[in-house]
Amino acid sequence: MIRVLIADDEPMIRAGVRAVLATDPDIDVVAEAGNGRDAVELARRHRPAVAVLDIRMPGINGIEAAAEIRSAVPATGVIILTTFGEDDYILKALGGGATGFLIKSGEPEELIAGVRAVAEGAAYLSPKVAARVVAHLAATGAGVLAGRRSAARDRVEALTAREREVLALLGSGLSNGRIARRLHVVEGTVKAHVSSILGRLGVDNRAAAAVMAHEAGIVPPPQSRQA
Template sequence: MTAKVIRVVIADDEPLIRAGIRMILTSDPAIEVVAEASDGRQAVDLARAHTPDVVLLDIQMPVMDGLTALGELRRAAPEVRALVLTTFGEKENVLRALGQGSAGFLLKDSAPGELIGAVRAAAAGDAYLSPGATRHVVDQLASGRAAARSEEARRRIAELSERECGVLALLGEGLSNADAGRRLHMSEATVKTYVSRILSKLGCENRVQAALLARDAGL
């Protein structure tokens, strides 16, 4: 059976950046770039017109910035997954993107393989945060947490197996499923299964919550 092609819209106001992203993504035969936008408003309109699987949104764009476009996109086409792509790694941008419903946050200096992996993860319904972005979120939200929160975190992870704790610790480091698999000598699919099981056991909605819990527990 032929694998489903992932349809992507790229939104960035710099033509050279868009060309570079297109070249990287289309090197994967499972990804098709269906349209390009030079501002946030155009990105929302193209998402309505093409119903892509994933929209890559730059933060700094004219007419409508990427974070505003993200909110519009969530209302106009909630089935479309949006990845925020930027050179700006400030904590507030990461947190705002997540708060607006982003499927992930990727820095423009990420490796080509990470960009492709992020698009694949978003299309599959997973959240993706670059390791640097994950550390920003974890450090920001974990600062000032009381000892009682650490004790609660240790209590919650007590029901995890040793292997599950190992996977959770790598989530706390911000590793992707593929990177965690290489570290643990496991397949990416196996790690994904472990992550789903961990989220279910801990009652976490996403990887970021699990990463915070891992940090609180001292993993």
């Protein structure tokens, strides 16, 4: 059973997230919070597998709560819920310990897929979130975006062929276990590759690596991502 904490200052949003997750018999919502501070305390108390956090909450926001939860309960994965107007927050959250990013207006299936992926230790970027990150970078100026893409391609090119393959699948939202099955290797081998990839790319977490995979243009199209 995947134990989940939900935190959002809007009761209707919490109810909606809870209702969607209730359709999966393997997911159990164990706690709800209306602000970031309570979310951290409830995460300490219940130690859920996944915390689903709104970005904007009273007290401390979702990014700050994510960092505190990851520090206090490292085994808890964090999904950040965003809207289309919060691109700056998405970029900041990459360094805050969150490993999943979902758009509130997205499909319910994405929420369940994201919770399952993060519970398995994967990074999950909604395709819309990944697109918004790249679009936001483009809005800062073509030269900046081109520079980021060029730097991403250079770093990715320095990886081994197998590491690039693992990074592409990681960027698609696959867990270590699913990557291992796709590549016909043991999961420990994938974990070793991921650790090496993070170090060689100079990023701190799987979500940041996933964004770099998108920037480098190595993530396969959606129809190619089935495991």
